[in-house]
Amino acid sequence: MARRRQIYEGKAKILYEGPEPGTLIQYFKDDATAFNAQKRGTISGKGVINNRISEHIFTALQVIGVPTHFIRRLNMREQLIRQVEIIPIEIVIRNVAAGSLSKRLGIEEGTQLPRTIIEYYYKDDALGDPMIADEHIACFGWATQDEMNDIADMAIRVNDFLSGMFAAIGIRLIDFKLEFGRVWDGDYARVILADEISPDGCRLWDIKTNQKLDKDRFRQDLGGVEEAYQEVARRLGLLQPEDESAVLDFDTHRKKRGR
Numbered sequence: 456m457a458r459r460r461q462i463y464e465g466k467a468k469i470l471y472e473g474p475e476p477g478t479l480i481q482y483f484k485d486d487a488t489a490f491n492a493q494k495r496g497t498i499s500g501k502g503v504i505n506n507r508i509s510e511h512i513f514t515a516l517q518v519i520g521v522p523t524h525f526i527r528r529l530n531m532r533e534q535l536i537r538q539v540e541i542i543p544i545e546i547v548i549r550n551v552a553a554g555s556l557s558k559r560l561g562i563e564e565g566t567q568l569p570r571t572i573i574e575y576y577y578k579d580d581a582l583g584d585p586m587i588a589d590e591h592i593a594c595f596g597w598a599t600q601d602e603m604n605d606i607a608d609m610a611i612r613v614n615d616f617l618s619g620m621f622a623a624i625g626i627r628l629i630d631f632k633l634e635f636g637r638v639w640d641g642d643y644a645r646v647i648l649a650d651e652i653s654p655d656g657c658r659l660w661d662i663k664t665n666q667k668l669d670k671d672r673f674r675q676d677l678g679g680v681e682e683a684y685q686e687v688a689r690r691l692g693l694l695q696p697e698d699e700s701a702v703l704d705f706d707t708h709r710k711k712r713g714r
């Protein structure tokens with residue numbers, strides 16, 4: 456098979472040209488970064504697990520009518536997606552105080568927020584993804600007001616759905632990050648959910664013990680990082696106990712074939 460053309464390489468994923476125009480292949484790496492890539496490492500098997508978790512969540516969101524870029528999973532580390540024009544804004548939805556909110560406003564981590572908060576960050580690594588307001592988005596034309604209304608509506612629906620989905624498996628959805636992209640239909644653009652939803656971009660705590668089951672284990676050197684990602688996949692019914700070694704076997708197999 457001819458080598459595929461790489462379109463983009465991010466910190467945790469690579470995008471390749473897809474089989475048809477308007478499609479891309481999204482490859483999930485094991486690489487992890489934190490604090491604007493000042494901390495780097497690998498989480499063994501993360502790519503395989505995030506590919507599965509994101510497939511599971513995007514498929515369910517499509518069923519409840521949230522449009523997403525996901526088409527289908529191709530293999531252990533790759534999924535076929537629709538090509539979108541990424542809107543350069545990270546949307547963070549918070550239900551419980553943690554992370555930068557706790558730090559910035561001095562609110563104890565774990566405090567239930569009286570209402571859900573949506574925050575926006577400008578997606579620019581060189582600037583360290585600064586927090587922005589609606590005014591900046593309008594002023595610099597990063598998205599239209601209609602697009603921002605659609606994004607906020609979808610973010611709330613995703614939050615409601617995910618909060619319930621995780622609660623059902625004993626996990627509290629503390630906060631998470633979404634990205635959206637435009638697809639064009641003639642002169643009209645529509646906004647759909649893009650990127651991924653996985654323990655890389657969510658804070659997930661065990662409901663009973665408050666144990667962290669997400670990337671904070673890597674950010675804060677808490678240990679048990681691989682196990683935490685596996686635990687989320689296992690509770691979602693995506694990983695049988697015997698699959699845990701399969702995740703690693705797949706990589707060995709792949710390396711032997713030189714891909």
Ligand code: TMP
Pocket residue numbers: 547553554555556584630631632655656657658
């Ligand atoms: P924060 O508390 O560090 O602002 O993060 C809020 C949520 O957004 C948390 O679930 C992690 C996620 N997130 C990302 O996915 N990418 C990022 O670059 C940052 C800063 C946060």
